[in-house]
Amino acid sequence: xxxxxxxxxxxxxxxxxxxxxxxxxxxxxxxxxxxxxxxxxxxxxxxxxxxxxxxxxxxxxxxxxxxxxxxxxxxxxxxxxxxxxxxxxxxxxxxxxxxxxxxxxxxxxxxxxxxxxxxxxxxxxxxxxxxxxxxxxxxxxxxxxxxxxxxxxxxxxxxxxxxxxxxxxxxxxxxxxxxxxxxxxxxxxxxxxxxxxxxxxxxxxxxxxxxxxxxxxxxxxxxxxxxxxxxxxxxxxxxxxxxxxx
Amino acid sequence: xxxxxxxxxxxxxxxxxxxxxxxxxxxxxxxxxxxxxxxxxxxxxxxxxxxxxxxxxxxxxxxxxxxxxxxxxxxxxxxxxxxxxxxxxxxxxxxxxxxxxxxxxxxxxxxxxxxxxxxxxxxxxxxxxxxxxxxxxxxxxxxxxxxxxxxxxxxxxxxxxxxxxxxxxxxxxxxxxxxxxxxxxxxxxxxxxxxxxxxxxxxxxxxxxx
Numbered sequence: 384x385x386x387x388x389x390x391x392x393x394x395x396x397x398x399x400x401x402x403x404x405x406x407x408x409x410x411x412x413x414x415x416x417x418x419x420x421x422x423x424x425x426x427x428x429x430x431x432x433x434x435x436x437x438x439x440x441x442x443x444x445x446x447x448x449x450x451x452x453x454x455x456x457x458x459x460x461x462x463x464x465x466x467x468x469x470x471x472x473x474x475x476x477x478x479x480x481x482x483x484x485x486x487x488x489x490x491x492x493x494x495x496x497x498x499x500x501x502x503x504x505x506x507x508x509x510x511x512x513x514x515x516x517x518x519x520x521x522x523x524x525x526x527x528x529x530x531x532x533x534x535x536x537x538x539x540x541x542x543x544x545x546x547x548x549x550x551x552x553x554x555x556x557x558x559x560x561x562x563x564x565x566x567x568x569x570x571x572x573x574x575x576x577x578x579x580x581x582x583x584x585x586x587x588x589x590x591x592x593x594x595x596x597x598x599x600x601x602x603x604x605x606x607x608x609x610x611x612x613x614x615x616x617x618x619x620x621x622x623x624x625x626x627x628x629x
Numbered sequence: 630x631x632x633x634x635x636x637x638x639x640x641x642x643x644x645x646x647x648x649x650x651x652x653x654x655x656x657x658x659x660x661x662x663x664x665x666x667x668x669x670x671x672x673x674x675x676x677x678x679x680x681x682x683x684x685x686x687x688x689x690x691x692x693x694x695x696x697x698x699x700x701x702x703x704x705x706x707x708x709x710x711x712x713x714x715x716x717x718x719x720x721x722x723x724x725x726x727x728x729x730x731x732x733x734x735x736x737x738x739x740x741x742x743x744x745x746x747x748x749x750x751x752x753x754x755x756x757x758x759x760x761x762x763x764x765x766x767x768x769x770x771x772x773x774x775x776x777x778x779x780x781x782x783x784x785x786x787x788x789x790x791x792x793x794x795x796x797x798x799x800x801x802x803x804x805x806x807x808x809x810x811x812x813x814x815x816x817x818x819x820x821x822x823x824x825x826x827x828x829x830x831x832x833x834x835x836x837x838x839x
Contacts, residue, residue, distance in 0.1 A: 429752075431796070522767075574767060593752060593792040594785055597759035602752050604745065612745050614753040 389600075390422025392455075393554055393585040394443055399452035401438050401608075412438040413449070414608040422553065425577060425586040427599035435608040436589045437558065443587055444556045445473040457553065475503060477554045478547025480576075482562035484539040486531040486546075492518060493527040496546045503550055517545040520582070521575050537568035541575055548584050555579070555586045561595045573598040632664065632672050637681065637699065637707040644685040644698040647673055659777035661784075673697065681706050725791070729798055733805075740802045748795045755788045 401413040412435045420426050420443075428436045441447035442454060445461050454461045457476050461469055478499075479485075486495045497514035501507060518524045521541040523534075531539055540560060547555045557576065561569030569592075577598050580586045588599055596602045603613040632654070639645060639653050651669045655662070676682035681703035685696040699707070725747060732738045762781045765774055 431800070574763065577763060578767075593755060593789045594759075596752065597755035597785065598763070599756070602749075602756070604748065612749045614749055614756060 389424050390583075392419045393422050393457060394418075394420040394587070395453075395455040396439070396443060397453045397455075399439075399442060399449040399454065401435075401442060401447065402450045411608050413442070415452070416605075416608070416610055418443075418603065418610065420554070420585045420587055422583065422585050423581060424601075425580045425588060425599040427588045427590060427596035427602040428605055429589075429591065429593070429596055429602055430605035432591075434605045436605045438608075439605065440556050440558055440587060440589050444477045444479065444554075445469055474499070475551055477556060478549070478552045480540065480543045480547050480555060480557040480560045482559040484531070484536070484543050484563070486539055486542060488531050491528050491530055492523065492534065492542045495531070495542055496549050499546060499552075500550050505550070513549055514545070517549045518542065520579065521545045535568075536564050537571055540564065540572045544572070544576055544579060548579055553584045555584060557586060557588045557590075559590055560588070561590065561592065566594075569595060632668060633676065634707065634710045636669070636672055636676065637703055637710070640682060640697060640699045641704065641707055644696040646694040646696050648694070656773065657776055659773075659780045661780050676703070733802060741799060744795050744799045744802075748792055751788050751791050751795070755785055755792075758785050758788070 396416055396418040399413055399416045400411065403410045403412055414435075416435075416439060418426070418439070428439060430436045438447060442449050443456075445454070445456065448462070456472060459472055461472070464472060486492075487498070490498065493511060493514045496517050497507070497510035500510035500513055505513070515524060515527055518527050518541075521544050523538055523541045523545070526534060526538055526542075531542075534542065543560075544555070547557075555576070560576065561572055564572060573595050576586065576588075586599075588596065590596050601614045601616055603610050605611070635654050635658075636650050639650055639657075645653065647666065647669050650673070651664050651666060654664055654669075673682065677684075677697075679702075680700055682697050683700055685698045729740065729743065732740050732743050758781050762778055762785070765778055770778070
């Protein structure tokens with residue numbers, strides 16, 4: 384992953400607070416969170432369970448709405464859109480990758496990837512062409528006509544990454560994408576995700592495994608709904624050279 | 630000491646002179662542990678003294694530098710090294726664990742702040758290490774690439790263990806605070822004795838294999 388300069392901000396979360404419930408039983412899942420994700424950037428979010436990291440992911444993708452604060456996705460402020468427009472923006476701009484892959488079992492790998500494009504209104508043949516290109520980018524072009532249960536976990540997750548970023552989608556929200564994979568396969572998947580983001584996308588990664596968060600450009604730590612710290616942008620391998628590691 | 634066994638492992642492959650050994654050692658471990666020539670020649674002298682290594686006959690009279698090869702005893706020693714697990718008995722004196730052990734009982738010190746600052750720093754180091762790993766090709770690794778990536782993995786996994794331990798410290802300290810912590814001198818001496826016993830037991834268990 385050569386460090387190209389990062390692109391423009393694709394996702395901007397500003398002063399986002401999310402309160403569940405009201406009165407004395409109200410719980411602040413998020414409390415005044417600011418976070419920017421730029422094109423070409425992968426940001427990891429870490430925190431104990433209940434820290435608010437999943438809520439942050441859901442709000443970033445427009446699946447949940449903040450109680451206050453703003454979310455700007457690809458230049459559009461989500462709260463300024465009506466339900467229909469928000470759903471359209473979410474569908475066309477955001478892809479999801481889950482721990483359990485969530486491919487549709489009755490569809491082949493290529494059909495799983497082309498489905499979102501067909502929903503976008505793209506004709507079947509063109510959608511398939513795009514799907515094959517997307518599968519090629521994640522290294523599983525030869526598995527296009529297999530069904531999910533004929534694929535290993537690592538292969539399924541590659542298909543899910545292809546699906547998340549097919550067509551115009553530039554933001555991938557990954558919720559524990561390596562959670563169901565062994566260590567070496569998990570690393571392969573992170574390498575693929577990293578490469579896709581370097582090629583012109585952005586990602587928000589929730590994980591409880593530091594080893595996989597380390598594939599991100601930076602990690603932010605969430606505790607009790609607040610971003611308490613972050614690694615910032617790394618100085619890069621030069622700092623390691625200076626300290627004696629190659 | 631690993632330099633000693635490292636040189637034996639290299640000489641088992643082919644006779645080498647001291648400079649080659651240094652180069653190969655660094656190359657094969659990804660340059661993570663640089664050696665200076667002084668370390669190499671001191672170690673080599675000891676290996677010769679112990680009868681594990683001897684100067685190779687130089688057929689080529691023009692060769693300016695002395696090559697060395699393994700003796701039969703050297704091969705035995707190396708085989709034993711491959712076959713014996715690395716002993717993990719005495720815990721190294723680690724600044725972080727000492728710092729946190731002192732912090733939990735020091736007045737006016739916020740353990741949570743220390744833990745978070747360390748977690749961020751360790752995560753930053755892990756990110757740098759992972760970037761070096763990411764620079765390796767996606768496939769078609771040479772055996773040197775593999776060796777280098779495994780050394781990096783070792784550092785990454787060690788850092789990850791530290792982060793997990795910090796998470797554990799954080800939740801333990803939070804729970805202790807909720808319960809109202811106590812300081813107990815007898816508990817301290819009991820623990821010191823237990824640690825000493827565990828260390829002695831591990832050393833004894835591994836002693837037989839050495």
